[in-house]
Amino acid sequence: MLVNSEQIIEALIETIQMVAFSLLFSVLLGLPLGILLVVTRKGxxxxxxxxxxxxxxxxxxxxxxxxxxxxxxxxxxxxxxxGTSIGTTAAIVPLVFYAGPYIARLVENSLLEVEPGVIEAAEAMGATPWQIITKFLLPEALSSLVLALTIATIGLVGASAMAGAVGGGGIGDLAITYGYQRFDTITMFITVAILVVIVQGLQSFGNFAAKKIRRR
Structure with missing residues (x-):
């Protein structure tokens, strides 16, 4: 039995849902952790x-x-x-625990790229630590942060495909159920092509957004 267009569209929607919600919760977790990793370090x-x-x-x-x-x-x-360990919703939980720490590291690296002189100037103006973080540190690192989140999103796309191994749904589940287990080469090719297009689109958008921010 070959997959039809409805199954492919449904799997694509599931992948988008997994990646979108996982990214949202991962950023909510990883961004504060990344900031804390920077501001609590020595000096x-x-x-x-x-x-x-x-x-x-x-x-x-x-x-x-x-x-x-x-x-x-x-x-x-x-x-x-x-309440379950199978399906799209269930896959979001491990995706968040996977991507959250990853985003924290990316945020840490982006913030550490900010010139120390920016922080020194802010302190000289009497800015509080919170003001330095929100008004100086994050805006200065914004372009780098956009690229970091682009990398994290692409990583989530790959991880969401891997979630198909345990019935997580999405493109990965389609590839394993039909492409691998049923030796359907066409389905495997289609799923790989879809993932390539998604990744290329995300990277291009991330590069464009970072470039626009950098010009400002």
Whole structure:
């Protein structure tokens, strides 16, 4: 049995839902963590080595676990949070735990690229740490942050496809169920082509947005 256009469209919509919601929650988790990793490090705005070391260690732990292992290991947590471990909604939970720490690292790297002179100038003007973060640090790193989030989104696309291995739905599930298990080369080619188009589109948009911001 070959897949039809309705199945492909449904799988595409599921992938978009997984990536969109996972990205939203991952940013809500990763952005504050990334900022804390920067401002609590030695010699920075609100130096606190205890907080920095704990966050650094926890993020390293999650970053060191391959997604497919994290996906399976988090099945009890996923079932507790959403009531099931199968389907598009269930796949969002491990995707967030996978991408959140990843985004935190990307945010950390972007903020560390900001010239120290910017922070020194802000402090000289009497700005508070919160004002420095929101009015100076983040705006200066905005172009780099856009590229970082583009990379994270592309990573989520790949991870969402991997979620199909445990019935997560989406393009990955379609590729495994029809392309791999039923030896359907055409379906496998179509799913790969769709993922390539999505990734190319995301990267092009991210590059364009970062370039526009940089020009401002």
């Amino acid at each position: 920075h705005l609100i130096e606190n080595l205890a907080v920095f070391n704990v966050l650094n260690g926890v993020i390293n732990i999650f970053r060191s676990v391959p997604f497919i292992i994290l996906l399976v290991a988090m099945i009890p947590v996923t079932r507790f949070i959403v």
